[in-house]
Amino acid sequence: MPDPVIQLIGVTKSFGPIQVLRGIDLKVGLGEKVVICGQSGSGKSTTIRCINRLEAHDGGRIIVDGVELTDDLDALDEIRREVGMVFQRFNLFPHLTVRENCALPQIRVRGTSRADAEANAMAQLDRMRIADQAAKHPDELSGGQQQRVAIARALCMEPKIMLFDEPTSALDPEMIGEVLDCMVGLARGGMTMVCVTHEMGFARSVADRVVFMGDGMILEAATPDDFFERPQAQETKDFLSKIMAH
């Protein structure tokens, strides 16, 4: 495996009395694409939200790009600059235009000049094939368009790593394809990606590894071929038969 840029070592996390992560071990190499799937409530979102510390883990260690995640805010800022995130519900800023959504974070976080930030914003929007919508506000766009803007916005920060938390599950079926196409393009470009998704076609064609979670633990991690053809854990087999039945 190439050098790991993300290392989770025995990570645990509880919400009040409920332990939702029970010792997660995961290494992601530079340029690697990892797909995480599993039952609802198994801790997939919590796991990737720990990687950029939207949730603070309470046991084990998380090391991202050589920096360990602690309460140290400077280290956190450094990591968040390297890690982009795309959410299920897009979370675009509704009071800003699409272009401003992409430009403002660059200006505030990287200190980019406005002109450069807007040029970069347009370049990333163009890469997501949504540049023609730059002057609109998010609520004037379809779900698929909004999600592509959200990806462009994250890319504007020039992250090393992209996290996706079910980026297509809030979309109407006919819009899923356009977002997945963009993600495939990103993967081909060599981006390190950790992606929670139930799009098994995407997992098969893009992932280097598929990680299956259940009940706060990683139950199985394998290449797509092994995962789909020769699943080991009983839970994986049940999950796959349920998914494939659709």
Add this chain to the structure above:
Amino acid sequence: MEAALRPPVVDTTAFGWARRRLFATPVDTIVTLCFGAVVVWVALRIVDWTLISALWSLEDGQTCRDAAGACWAVIEARGRLILFGLYPYEEHWRSTLACLAIVATMALSCVPWFWSLKRLPALWIGGFVTFVVLMHGGVFGLSVVTTEQWGGLSLTVFIFCSVAVIGMPMSIGLALARRSKLPVVRHVTSVFIDLFRSVPLLTILFTAAVVIPLTVPDWAQGDKLGRVIFAFAIFFACYQAEIIRSGMQAIPPGQEEAAAALGMKYWSRVFDILLPQAFRNSLPATINQFVITFKETSIVTIIGFFEIMASANAAVGTGEWGAQYVEVYFFVGAVYFLFVFGLSRYGAYLEKRARLTHA
């Protein structure tokens, strides 16, 4: 069959509208006619009193008793007292300019171009310095006029604007402190807000004006008007903080998460993402709060300030014009209306603007 498919014929002329809406049934017709008569009668009476039978100025030997309607001569005679209070007569031009300066400052703050962390404070400092220099004097050869002599419309507008300008940033601070992650900050703030909200405004102003001089050493007291405005601003801020906080609570948590995930720091998340949305969410309530505050400024009369209501009372307090209190209150009412209606229209403009920019 074909007749049923034809679209209904709707008479869209004014006559048709009236027939459908006002005279559809005999009862409708009666109600319409009765209310129409009342409205017309009241309107005629008002027009007659204020305009047709009104006396605009007094000729030799005439008195207001000769007027069949309103006697607007009282405004001519006492208008300056109403608008300027006890401010020295020869210096009224200063009070006028000061009032215009502060109104212009407020009007300019309403222009989106000024909405930045550099321009807005610069504008306000400029506006308030101009106001105080003009009103107080003591520089540029202007004679000194102490705040005890300030009065009338200038004082009302000054109190309102100062309360708004000091109170708004304070309310943002309180709203943020109230949702702080630190329990101590959060709890202290919420006790502070609840404390000020549960005491009548009059008590707070009275404390600031009368009690503080008895308990605080001279050098720390400051000007009485300054203390009253500051206390008023805290009171305003406690209410406004809750309005802003409610606007923040309406923002989905994903907004702050997305900003954090992009690496935006706390202050950037607050000023670029949360506050603009919070203000939009709480716009109607905020305008409401401003309108209430404008009208509440008249309460400072009780602690000895001569704002426009007090000077209006003084204007009809003499025997000569004592009967003309209706005209004077009508006039003061019109002044209030001008300001409050302006505020409401501005609020409506902002809401429309927010809708046009989709948030």
